[in-house]
Amino acid sequence: MISLKTLAAAALAASLCAGAAYAQDPASIAATRHENFKKLGGSFKGILDELKKPAPDLAVIKTNAKALDTLAAQLPTWFPAGTGADVVPKSHALPVIWQKPDEFKKDAGDLASAAHAMDLAAMSGNMDTIRGALPALGGACKACHQTFKAKDEH
Amino acid sequence: MAGQRVRLWDLPVRVMHWSLVLLIPALWWTWRSGQMFVHVRLGYLVLAILVFRLYWGLVGSSTARFSGFVRGPKSIGAYLANLLSKRAEPTIGHNPVGGWSVVILLLLLVGVVGTGLFCEDTDGLNSGPLNYLVQGDLSSGMAHWHHLLFNGLLVFIGLHLLAIAFYVLVKRENLVGPMITGRRNMAAPMIAPSFAPWWSMVVGVILALAAVWWVSLGAPLPKR
Numbered sequence: 001m002i003s004l005k006t007l008a009a010a011a012l013a014a015s016l017c018a019g020a021a022y023a024q025d026p027a028s029i030a031a032t033r034h035e036n037f038k039k040l041g042g043s044f045k046g047i048l049d050e051l052k053k054p055a056p057d058l059a060v061i062k063t064n065a066k067a068l069d070t071l072a073a074q075l076p077t078w079f080p081a082g083t084g085a086d087v088v089p090k091s092h093a094l095p096v097i098w099q100k101p102d103e104f105k106k107d108a109g110d111l112a113s114a115a116h117a118m119d120l121a122a123m124s125g126n127m128d129t130i131r132g133a134l135p136a137l138g139g140a141c142k143a144c145h146q147t148f149k150a151k152d153e154h
Numbered sequence: 155m156a157g158q159r160v161r162l163w164d165l166p167v168r169v170m171h172w173s174l175v176l177l178i179p180a181l182w183w184t185w186r187s188g189q190m191f192v193h194v195r196l197g198y199l200v201l202a203i204l205v206f207r208l209y210w211g212l213v214g215s216s217t218a219r220f221s222g223f224v225r226g227p228k229s230i231g232a233y234l235a236n237l238l239s240k241r242a243e244p245t246i247g248h249n250p251v252g253g254w255s256v257v258i259l260l261l262l263l264v265g266v267v268g269t270g271l272f273c274e275d276t277d278g279l280n281s282g283p284l285n286y287l288v289q290g291d292l293s294s295g296m297a298h299w300h301h302l303l304f305n306g307l308l309v310f311i312g313l314h315l316l317a318i319a320f321y322v323l324v325k326r327e328n329l330v331g332p333m334i335t336g337r338r339n340m341a342a343p344m345i346a347p348s349f350a351p352w353w354s355m356v357v358g359v360i361l362a363l364a365a366v367w368w369v370s371l372g373a374p375l376p377k378r
Contacts, residue, residue, distance in 0.1 A: 041276065045274065045278065045281075048278060049289070134279070138280075141277040141278055142277035149276075151186075
């Protein structure tokens with residue numbers, strides 16, 4: 001299990017990376033962004049996996065919800081111009097992100113509020129409230145991915 | 155004509171076959187268009203078909219049993235040697251090469267469905283029912299194998315269609331009709347296949363539905 005301290009360190013490292021991103025080359029910015037999304041998705045999955053268990057551990061859900069809230073708030077800073085799939089072929093970030101910045105900002109904002117709602121739900125400790133916060137969260141992921149993320153073609 | 159009409163494929167085999175013909179493109183399309191909720195449900199149907207088919211391969215009608223159509227290299231050699239000969243007797247059920255094609259198609263389907271159960275949905279809400287059992291790179295890597303095995307499946311479906319075209323064009327034999335009606339004309343008298351009783355079909359359906367239900371719950375094991 002990940003301790004709060006490691007998570008805080010990870011979040012700090014992530015924010016430092018995002019901050020320092022402007023000085024880096026596009027490929028490493030995209031790579032850092034990819035890692036950040038893995039952490040973001042991982043914290044959401046951490047909550048989902050826990051809820052699947054016969055006796056969900058509230059502490060695990062709380063830790064993941066906190067990390068999710070922090071990461072989701074930082075998401076808009078992960079996308080400096082010139083780091084999309086048109087520049088970094090490996091990236092799944094479609095150029096439309098920078099062509100429709102307002103739409104992208106709105107979608108990112110939707111995720112941030114859904115993640116914050118999940119954090120509050122986790123702090124409440126009520127499993128039904130936590131479950132109730134799931135659809136908005138998944139919906140925010142999906143809405144943004146549909147417009148702004150390239151599909152995996154293996 | 156001296157031929158006789160022979161019952162060849164039983165109802166479950168035909169229903170499963172044509173269901174897969176509809177389900178496989180539908181599964182591809184629901185993935186492509188991002189309808190993952192529907193994709194997972196259709197996947198459950200394929201899982202049910204696979205459970206029933208494996209059961210049917212053990213206790214089903216003679217033309218559906220693995221013991222009836224999985225042949226050794228000798229039969230395959232004999233079949234291939236007589237492939238273009240006009241005198242070659244048509245096979246009752248799968249021919250020796252077709253039998254292996256069925257085995258490979260089934261194994262690929264088991265692989266595609268099996269990895270699908272563990273796949274992670276990037277949007278979180280429609281991950282496979284067993285995704286919670288895997289984490290990290292194993293979880294995100296599952297989709298890679300799911301796609302790879304699906305492409306393998308497409309290759310073997312392509313070969314399957316080529317074989318059907320070969321039979322129509324070169325051997326002047328229609329294999330599609332019997333898969334619809336279950337019957338075909340045989341020029342020479344032959345030993346009719348034996349068919350499984352109806353209750354064995356009911357047992358299979360119950361078995362398949364129970365398996366899907368258990369897996370959809372996340373395959374919980376009884377507490378020790």
